[in-house]
Amino acid sequence: MDALNVQAPRRRWVVALAALAGVLITLALGFWQLGRAHQKLALQAAIEQRRGLPPVAAAELGRPGAAEALRWRSVTLRGRWDASHTVYLDNRQFEGRPGFYVVTPLLLEGSGIAVAVQRGWVPRNFLDRRALPQVATPAGPVELAGRIAPPPARLYQLGGEVPGPIRQNLDLAAWRAETGQPLLTDLSVQQEGPPGDGLARDWPAPALGVERHYGYLAQWWALSALIAFLYVWFQFIAPRRRNRRA
Structure with a gap:
């Protein structure tokens, strides 16, 4: 007790x-x-504050720390497309429809560097999943407006990345070695403007x-x-x- x-x-x-x-x-x-x-x-x-700032010069993209300091700032780029290394990132959604984000290296004019440009979204061919969409890529000098962004977002995938134009994800460091171009590996540029080349560019806001x-x-x-x-x-x-x- x-x-x-x-x-x-x-x-x-x-x-x-x-x-x-x-x-x-x-x-x-x-x-x-x-x-x-x-x-x-x-x-x-x-x-939001950075989005309202004036555009940065393209030459600033190559300086140390630019990826963090200039992220989401607007920029105007001049250069030539490396169309032979265009990549189509699969399983990207736009208004509820599956398709591709089209990414092409842009060799910047007079800077000695290249930038991965996320050019926009295009629907996929459901009859032939391996068919590439028709995207107009000018061969000569181009000028485009865009916004400095992180590298393309990664999606979950099983196994390693398979080389080829259609991919699930894109590692910029590996892509730099693959293309042989002086590609920046810590940032990309999301192209903005009207869909004159058939690509939708209504980019989603950063998912915080x-x-x-x-x-x-x-x-x-x-x-x-x-x-x-x-x-x-x-x-x-x-x-x-x-x-x-x-």
Whole structure:
């Protein structure tokens, strides 16, 4: 009997400490998700601010740190297409339809560097999945407006990348070695302008995932509230209800 009397308070303390730890951990995880959401909102504000700045000179793309410092700034490029190395990135969606993102190296005029240009989206041929769409690529000098962006987004794929014009993903460092061109590997340019060459250029906004962080925040704080409720219920409310019935 004495042993039971000694163990009962200890058990209550263990349960109380476990509940307190659970509440504090889930609260902290919720605050961490809130901080991540605020960081993403600040990044979104920075992107919008950069979008409103004047265009940068194409020569600035090759300087160290340009990929981060100039990301989402507008730029005007002059050069020649390396059409023989055009790549069609598969399984890219536009208005709910599957197709390709067309990426071609552009040899910049007077700079000695090349840039991967995401030229736009084109639908695929559903009768022949290996058929390449017809995309007009001028042979002479071209001038285009675009926006500095990260390398093309990667999609999940099984196994390694298979060389060829149709690919799931594009690694710019490997592509540089493959093409033999002085290609920048830490940035690309998303071409903007009307779809005069048959390519749609309504690029999606960067997916920052702010809503996901708020969702995780709600889950962690709901779990914290549940732990606190269960502790109060089983340690205080339920025993009193049993005593009243006795």
